[in-house]
Amino acid sequence: MKISIKKGKALAGMREAGRVAAEVLRVCRGAVAPGVTTADIDDLCLKTAHAMGAESSTLGYCGFPGSLCVSVNDEVIHGIPGPRVIRLGDIVSLDVTVNIGGYHGDNAVTIAVGEIPDETRDLLEVTRRALAAGIAAAGPGRHLSDVSAAVEKVARDGRCGVVREFVGHGIGRSMHEEPQVPNFGRPGRGPILEEGMTICIEPMLTRGSSKVKVLEDGWTVVTRDGLPAAHFEHTVLITAGGAEILTPRAD
Numbered sequence: 743m744k745i746s747i748k749k750g751k752a753l754a755g756m757r758e759a760g761r762v763a764a765e766v767l768r769v770c771r772g773a774v775a776p777g778v779t780t781a782d783i784d785d786l787c788l789k790t791a792h793a794m795g796a797e798s799s800t801l802g803y804c805g806f807p808g809s810l811c812v813s814v815n816d817e818v819i820h821g822i823p824g825p826r827v828i829r830l831g832d833i834v835s836l837d838v839t840v841n842i843g844g845y846h847g848d849n850a851v852t853i854a855v856g857e858i859p860d861e862t863r864d865l866l867e868v869t870r871r872a873l874a875a876g877i878a879a880a881g882p883g884r885h886l887s888d889v890s891a892a893v894e895k896v897a898r899d900g901r902c903g904v905v906r907e908f909v910g911h912g913i914g915r916s917m918h919e920e921p922q923v924p925n926f927g928r929p930g931r932g933p934i935l936e937e938g939m940t941i942c943i944e945p946m947l948t949r950g951s952s953k954v955k956v957l958e959d960g961w962t963v964v965t966r967d968g969l970p971a972a973h974f975e976h977t978v979l980i981t982a983g984g985a986e987i988l989t990p991r992a993d
């Protein structure tokens with residue numbers, strides 16, 4: 743297993759990609775409101791990325807038709823932007839990946855549109871905390887699965903399902919690099935993290951069963967029981983002192 747180490751120019755490139763990915767996500771989330779279509783968010787995403795000198799990493803990736811993924815309510819990830827109208831009471835997951843100067847930055851957030859039930863708000867909060875716990879568990883000399891176990895613990899303590907079919911990943915000159923970063927597993931296994939590695943930690947949690955399926959569009963991943971799902975993601979750099987978020991946001 744070969745995990746790329748970023749230093750010098752590559753590290754500067756990753757920092758820039760992370761900064762831009764976070765800014766594009768910030769702009770997109772500001773546009774989420776009742777009456778807006780997911781295609782409107784897609785247009786804004788592409789325009790914002792282009793204005794910053796970046797390309798969407800997802801547009802055309804394995805044929806994916808969106809410049810970001812927009813997943814609503816029971817949609818977990820990989821929702822295709824389109825005519826769907828966002829309504830009050832929805833939860834909306836936005837997953838923005840951009841490429842600038844040959845480096846990728848990837849981040850996601852789930853937001854509530856107006857009032858949502860307490861148990862759904864709790865799902866969002868647990869998923870956000872699971873990501874934070876994963877990041878806190880990352881650092882040089884730590885096993886990769888320490889991150890996975892930390893995410894899983896928060897999810898389980900919060901009584902949320904952990905999606906197993908999709909995982910986080912290394913990132914760099916490609917959107918998806920080694921290693922895979924599962925959101926479950928026993929600690930003390932797998933590769934040892936080293937300074938200069940960049941990974942995406944991205945818990946995908948569910949309110950009910952963790953079972954998912956892919957819709958007929960070939961992309962959209964939904965919960966089988968129709969209950970809501972949440973997704974938070976950061977691109978992080980392993981540093982001497984731990985892990986630094988390359989896609990910071992105020993939330």
Ligand code: MF3
Pocket residue numbers: 799800801803804806811820837838839848911942944975
């Ligand atoms: N951004 C997603 C991730 O976190 C990947 C999207 S792949 C796409 O890994 F094909 F759906 F765009």
Ligand code: CO
Pocket residue numbers: 837838839848849850975
């Ligand atoms: Co992503």
Ligand code: CO
Pocket residue numbers: 848910911942944975
């Ligand atoms: Co990712």
